[in-house]
Amino acid sequence: MSDLTLIYEGKAKTLYQGPASDEIFIYFKDDTTAFNGEKKEIITQKGEINFQISRLIFKYLEKNGVKTHYLKPVDERTILAKKLDIIPVEFVIRNIAAGSVLKRIPVKQGFEFKSPIIEYFYKSDEMGDPMINPYHIEACNLCSMENLMTITEKTFRVNHLLKSLFDKCGIILVDFKLEFGIDSQNNIMLGDEISPDSCRLWDKVTKEVLDKDVFRKGNGNIVDKYKKVLERLQEELNDKSQSLC
Numbered sequence: 001m002s003d004l005t006l007i008y009e010g011k012a013k014t015l016y017q018g019p020a021s022d023e024i025f026i027y028f029k030d031d032t033t034a035f036n037g038e039k040k041e042i043i044t045q046k047g048e049i050n051f052q053i054s055r056l057i058f059k060y061l062e063k064n065g066v067k068t069h070y071l072k073p074v075d076e077r078t079i080l081a082k083k084l085d086i087i088p089v090e091f092v093i094r095n096i097a098a099g100s101v102l103k104r105i106p107v108k109q110g111f112e113f114k115s116p117i118i119e120y121f122y123k124s125d126e127m128g129d130p131m132i133n134p135y136h137i138e139a140c141n142l143c144s145m146e147n148l149m150t151i152t153e154k155t156f157r158v159n160h161l162l163k164s165l166f167d168k169c170g171i172i173l174v175d176f177k178l179e180f181g182i183d184s185q186n187n188i189m190l191g192d193e194i195s196p197d198s199c200r201l202w203d204k205v206t207k208e209v210l211d212k213d214v215f216r217k218g219n220g221n222i223v224d225k226y227k228k229v230l231e232r233l234q235e236e237l238n239d240k241s242q243s244l245c
């Protein structure tokens, strides 16, 4: 990757210019961060596993009619993707209560919501990703109301598809975060990654935590947990194209 043009270095991924002007290479790093970058560690193999999980999930979503930035794998931790103008909003869906929502509403961890909740957060490390609502989003020109409604609908559709996929893997999809952007043809596309770094995933039977909360809380090695997620997805989606070392 050293001879490529760097576009952006993020906390867990690095973006390089792709072969066409509207394409990028996304390189999944082993860097793991939490609490807005306050806790940091390099965890060997994490990038490779998240690359494989994201690749499988994006392929599954594309198969089910969700337009994503994913084009193809390049090596064991890089994908080629469409370049998007990313909307600076994180779209979070919650099926089960966990994490930051527990500070806002009177329910206990593990409470199953009657219907999924969507929340919007302004993407800003400086401001600590504050929660915002559709009026903030439109009034501050972060995204048009029309696009926001389209994305909200897509986010619920992704939740429906992922909940059912993870359920077949014996995993509860507790919550997750999506990012969307606009491509050079003005299409709204799902971007970023979908992995245990951006989802809460619990084993259906044992309730074992299989996501980044293990790192956030210092409860062990995330690689073992992420591997379990990958192996179950590979089995369910019948994909053994990249086996784990």
Ligand code: UDP
Pocket: 090, 092, 098, 099, 100, 101, 129, 175, 176, 177, 197, 198, 199, 200, 212
């Ligand atoms: N999330 C994320 N990136 C962020 C914030 C949250 O991927 O910058 C994911 C997180 O992993 C979880 C969901 O979004 O699956 C909801 O996160 P929450 O608002 O509960 O924040 P947290 O407790 O993770 O700080």
